[in-house]
Amino acid sequence: MRNPKVVVIGSGKLAHQLFPALHQTGNIDFVQVLSRKQHKGSKLAAILQCEVISSLDEIQESADIIFLAVPDSEIKELSSKLSNHKGAIVHSSGATDIEEIQHSNPAVFYPLQTFSMDKSVDFTAVPICIESPSSDLLKILENLAKSISKKVYFLNSEQRKYIHIAAVFACNFSNLMYQVSEDILDSKDIDPTILHNLIKETALKIQEMPAREAQTGPAVRKDSNTLQLHENILTQYPESYQKIYQLLSQQIQLNDER
């Protein structure tokens, strides 16, 4: 099977992590990068050893796949502008239904991971969720996914939507909790690295037991003195920190009773 010829649209954090990883496998030929952000687009094209283009009209007709690494809100319109292209259109969004793609050969290739520009990702353990009504296209995407990851899932848009919202809690909201804890320690000139081991162990603990069983701390042990002490301390910080403390402590107690 010859390598698929792929055009990339977008040059954000996901694009800068995923496509170089795919490029390194040698199983894919990137042919063009299109990006509104010229500097990032050129940087990505240089890594992928392909040309950078500046409009949809320039997309090669012979491309097999046009990969959309763009904000969710742009997928529908962008794909409709490409509806006559004979290749496939693939998006990489967790929250977006495959039906948003206005094209006869749609697919989804969603890596379940948090991406930053500066921290390079080892894809081996990153779940990649793929979906397509076309079995041929699905096979191509499966091969690509398996060339970088050991965890490839065939999931429909409905399942992916629930995974995505669960990921917001597990990743984005956990990270907010880390941020609040850094704020609290910063305010007392205490080095936040003192929490790093605890944070790591908390994340690893739920790989061995359900989170419900792993819960510890003043809320779950109904230690009302400590809860009160903490609420008093939090009056020094933004009011919302107190609200978050109360709401989450209540939820821990509710979940414990269920």
Added chain:
Amino acid sequence: MRNPKVVVIGSGKLAHQLFPALHQTGNIDFVQVLSRKQHKGSKLAAILQCEVISSLDEIQESADIIFLAVPDSEIKELSSKLSNHKGAIVHSSGATDIEEIQHSNPAVFYPLQTFSMDKSVDFTAVPICIESPSSDLLKILENLAKSISKKVYFLNSEQRKYIHIAAVFACNFSNLMYQVSEDILDSKDIDPTILHNLIKETALKIQEMPAREAQTGPAVRKDSNTLQLHENILTQYPESYQKIYQLLSQQIQLNDER
């Protein structure tokens, strides 16, 4: 220096992790365990190769240290009942001031970690926060702490209080977020292990950059369509999940603007 002779009061999760680790170093002689919970007390005493007792009156007069591994709310009263004992009284609580100890030779030995009965803890990287007005006692505790951990901190009660509340956000509240994500996936029969890599990477990412810079997801990128989609999905779950989603998404946006 001869080994300190130590009496343990309490046999909960912390006691079952910390004291066996100290016992293994050979630098401490456990002499008695006192616990209201007979079964757990006997189990711990067997591990520590010492006798189990059932009342404060039985505590050996020659004990150097009485270690309180009891609920925070019991530290004050319990220590006042031991005020005539000539040894030192040490508590292991993050939230409790050293002054709660009603004894002339008080100290704190606080391991910053989340403890479960079934997951044994490697103390090497666990920060241990110690405090005492007595330099002799502090030296003994420092030696004990260093015999199990590479991270020993000399912190006062005020600093420890802030570390403890920061730990509630970083550990207990993160764990609640994991729990909500497990609930959401369970409700759709999706194996929650699909999130394990993401959870681990999120925890490791902030060891390389501040949590503020590590933030990703629909809230920080102000993706109002996805936020709305998620709020709609959450109407299927306890109402408080929606409230948590809204409050935390708002906070991510507030922190991003600061």
